[in-house]
Amino acid sequence: MLRGTPFHARTAPLCQAQNWRRWAGYLAASSYELTHEREYYAVRTSAALFDVSPLHKYLIRGSDAERLLNRVVTRDVTKCAVRQVMYTTWCDEAGKAMDDGTLQRLDEDVFRLTTNLPNLRWLSDSSAGLRVTVDDVSDSTAALALQGPNSREILKNISDAELDELKFFRLTYARVGDIPVTISRTGYTGDLGYEIWVDSQHAVRLWDVLLDSGERYGITPAGILALDVARIEAGLLLPGVDYIPAHRAIIDSRKSSPFELGLGWTVKLEKGPFVGRAALLDEWRRGPAWQLKGLEIQWGSLEAVYREFGLPPELPSFAWRTSVPVYVHRRQIGYATSGCWSPTLKKYIALAHLRSAYAAQGGEVAMEVTVEHERKRALARVVDTPFFEPERKRA
């Protein structure tokens, strides 16, 4: 049976659309309103509230916690200060990405790792011989993401946290009324935003306080459809969509390395031994075969493709998550994995895996577009991600 998250008692009555999708065995609202448009705009203009409780969460404790994590993930965990958060990936021995997530250092010897896929076995197996315990706290820890320009004001009004001092990718402990919470300045939207971590038993009360005091700032419960557009604009990857996690891939060619995913910056080869280092070092020397880049589909070209049929361009009203071929001349040189019309940038954008020879910034490629049952191609420019990065994200 799929289950509701700890917020289900509140989210279920709000979900007018009655459209739920699955997320790690939980029900997650696609959108609360009948259309997701306004929920998306809340992310960029006021504040959107996402229930992100289905994330897998692991608590890693013990004097060897740092050693364990430094052995598993690609970032240098010794550089992670207490109350710092690191975005990281982790790889198999072949240097292929298994998953990605955020690592919060709650205390010297206490970490919380959030992941997209279950990672308990991987973490437990890697901890053999170390003084460390790994607990799956996915069910007992509820999480909300409050994202958007008004998110800080809302949280300031309800908590005792010093949010003006809280920097990007740092966390703080605070109280909302009498509810103890952890607030991290993180998110999956590329905007100013926070994630609030709370014991599941307090979840509903926290929700009520947030919605009540957030109303004046336009707080808007938002679902996965809105999140998907925001995360593509922010150039953030979705495992299982934008890449196949290594241990889920049936054939090797489906796997990607962090270098191939544009996540080379998370790979700290110099930190010493960690899982996959040898293979990654090798790849670093010869350069990745693929690169994950942004595509901006050129309007004039898209318009021309549709004009052939007497139609104006039909833009996707949702983010799509299918593999779409990308060409240079007649040759397929890659594939896009997700894309959307960006309502904020007024551009049609996509994330794509391109062979490195064709991945230079500013290069021109062509993406397949199906118009009236026919496969056509629209020109697209190769760009670096993120597509959208407002100053307020880090300010």
Added chain:
Amino acid sequence: MGAAKRYDAVIIGGGHNGLVNAAYLARAGKRVLVLERRHVLGGSTVTEEIYPGFKYSVLSYVVSLLRPEIIRELELPKHGLEILPLESTLTPLPDGDYLVRWADHDQTRRELYRHSPRDADTYDDFGKLMYQLAFAVKPILGIVPPDPTSLSPRDLLSLARIGKHFQNLGAEQFYALCKLLTMSSADFLDEWFEYEPLKATMSASGIIGTFLGPRSPGTAYVLLHHYMGEIDGVFRAWGFPRGGAGAVADAIAAAAGRLGAEIRTEAAVQQVIVKNGRAVGVALDSGEEIRARKVVSAVDPKLTFLKLVEPRELPSDFVDAIRRYKIRGSSGKVNLALDDLPNLTCLPGRGPHLRGAISISPSIGYLERAYDDAKYGNFSRRPYMDIIIPSMIDPGMAPPGKHVMSIFVQYAPFALEGGWNDERREAFGDVVIDTLSEYAPNLKDLILHRWVVTPWDMQEEYGLTEGNIFHGELALHQLLFMRPAPRWADYRTPLKNLYQCGSGTHPGGGISGTSGRLAALEMLRDS
């Protein structure tokens, strides 16, 4: 910045068209200067904080017609333009019922069905036809209108292209287009729908900005004009610019500035300087003279050709045409700062219906009667109103928990019997509030501040002759190659090196920017 500095072009008026014009000229490497009379840019596309903490979109308040190519070419999103969806239209009715058209198709259909099962079906068919027509007519709005009397190769080619375009339209759509060009919006809608509040609310798009009633022929075209807006590829979509209308002007100004255009506020142009039959610059109120190779006027045709240029520099038939140009203002605007949200009798409480437009248009008869008052020199005793609560769409428009309300009101004739004065202005404001209070009884208790703008104020403060929001009526006889006058619809003027780029040129009206862009492209052809 003395008289010695010479510009390639100086633009009179820092409204959205003037700014678009400057941006395109600057983009082509020209040295340009925009001169705005007021202390703030935007002209009628302006946000002003008259009451502290509350931002009013003083005049224009929604956006839809802003051309996507301008957004793209000037990279306006990068310069701060954000357009938020305006999702619904609510028509509260005197009997306590209501009609809402929502963002969701099924929800709208169910609501229409409640009032008229037939109209619920018709609505989709009508939507399809308007979509087809808007798609068909749209290209004409984006080109310099060809003159059918001209034998120049360019005009002939352009006419041939349009002819071919209409051949592709199909007979049924072509006939529908002819009806749209000639009928009244009430008659046109009567052919489709039966539910009175639906017809009335839809017909209101046909009267906005005109001195005509829904039963006046020609208003169906204005209806179509309002269907030609598009946001993100969706026709007939209307949006609210984050930060109010002024944010559109600010984004265009930022783009123009980045491209190298100079912009000055509080620089009122008094006269276009003419030497040997050519415009050579402008003289400011301050006495300062600014020289330029070209002068562009973004203000309306009457102001341009009857005030800023000496009539003797222009051919008399042209001056006569401009004198006859219809520019009767018919609308007013009331902006309110509110302590809380209004409570509507028909749909009590705070709900999604307050995030869209609220239209006071219960019946065609109601609108026509509102027009009758204006015909005889009075403001409507029961006016048509198009209302939005911007702070519900962008909470930044008012302090947390507080709200602003934008009320577009028609009719308020410029030529009010006895003339406009402070007392009449407030009387007009009272009529608006009284009428609206019939639908939202708590409104009066919520008003913290009220800002009433009459057509007279629009002329005196915002420089719109006779307070006409479109720089001249969108009537067939002054559209396309007749706007603003025959033979001078290509953004040029009888005075050499003087150009026009305001809404008084094709395609005119609304925050579209097309006039500014096309004028710039024509100027670049000449240079």
